[in-house]
Amino acid sequence: MKNLFALGLTLSLLLTSAASASDWAPQPHLKVAGEASITLDADRVDIHASFTSDHKNSRLALQELESRFGNLLRSLRRQLPENARLEAGQVRVHPRHKRSNDEWQIIGYTATRDLIVLDLPVEKTGEWVEKISQGQPSQLGPLNYHSTQATSQRNPALEEALADARNKAQIMAATLGQQLGKALQIEEISSPGIQARSAVMAADSSNESTPDMQPGRVETSARVQVIFELVD
Structure with missing residues (x-):
């Protein structure tokens, strides 16, 4: 008798939990996906x-390398714009080999050191490419463009994706002669993606004029799934 009572109580609790977990499920609802991509x-x-x-x-x-790199680094630090940052990597020395018999x-050694200028105002790109070129880099680039608006808002396309989902749902509801209610569930289908465009330049220290750099752009996208309540 006690076992039957315990079984009935357990079944009752399970049914109550299932009902509360999706208490909106019996309601008429509409599921739509919204997406947006902006530049x-x-x-x-x-x-x-x-x-x-x-x-x-090797010495x-x-x-x-340090004589040439050090002079450039000191010069760039004196001219660094406000809020921009300059990072110099560690020196790496590795041997060069040749196969014989x-x-x-x-047959020799190569010393390497990297330099990164971060958060430089985009309008100063050409000017600073010229400054860095004076140090005769073996490689200049990539140039990674980004947007402070995208960084501060995490993903500006997310709001537009939600608006796209609501617009689709309103059209579908109106076609069925119903009205759209509140959102019952919102799911982010794809993680916010912010794609910075980059470019790689060939190092050319012989160019005396300031390079004409085209402004970069940043692409951001988002995709969501929303379940709306349908009302008469």
Whole structure:
């Protein structure tokens, strides 16, 4: 008798929990997906550059690189715009090998160091590409464009995706002769995506004029799924 009572109580609790977990399910509802993709003008850019020096002696390769890189770094720090940042990587030295008579021999050393200018105002891109080029980088780029608007709002397209879902639902409800009620459930189908456009430039320190850089753009997108209540 006690077992039957316990079984009945357990079944009752399970039914109550299931009903409360989806208490809106019996209501007439409408499920729609909303999506949006917008393009923003970039107002900041990150410039990456790499510098190398080759020599038969590892110490001389390092000294040559540090002499050239150090002078450039000090000059750039004095001219750095407000809110922009400058990061210099660690020096890396590795041997260069050549195969001779089935054996690998060390023929010299390469010293490498990276430089990144972060959060530079986009209108100063050409000017700073020219400044960095004066240090004779082995590679100049990529240039990563981004938007402070996208960063501060996390994803500006999310609001438009929700509006798109509501507009679709209103059209469908009106076609059925019904009205749209409140949102019963909202789900983010895809994580907010902010795609910064980038470019890679060939290092050319012989160009004396300031490069004419085209403004970068930032693409942001979002996709959501919303369940709306339908009312008569």
